[in-house]
Amino acid sequence: MLGEKLKELREARGLVQRQVAAKLNVDTAYISKMESNEKPVSRTHLKKLSKFLGINEEELLTIWLADKVYDMVKDEAVALKALLATEEQVKKNTRRP
Template sequence: MQFGERIKELRESKELLQRQLAASLEIDTPMYSKLERGERRAKREQVLLLADLLDADVHDLLTIWLADQVYDLVKDEEDAQKALRVAEERVTYKTQKKR
């Protein structure tokens, strides 16, 4: 499930129109449409707003929003899986470290 599909699903379940969400995000409807279709990427700030407007869990939305970007970055690489594991280890290490 990608970010765009997810917000579309949420929007429809709340019976909202694209133009309503677009207005709340202060972008035009075509732009909002592109967010749902994954043609354009939402800004982080817009993700937060959308979570609020759609009564969705912010972390869930941020997670797939981020995952979209990560996937985009690695999708054409043969070494994608290895790279993701390396990155994951670094994140784990960083998290364990006390700061």
């Protein structure tokens, strides 16, 4: 999940939440909640975080999107089938957009 990744990155850089919070102009409680997946991370925050934490934005974006999708399907019995169907759609529509 994204939260764990953000925390891991922050700690690997030796940063404390207060410093990250300052960069995003929010308080530390908000950061804490991002890191524990209690609050969604907005795309603009995500961009700033990738810059500040020095990580490829695409990687973060992938986790972010996967989390959102997972949240949508996790309670559905047909989750896997639906994911496979979605892939087909995506592949089809990237060939000729």
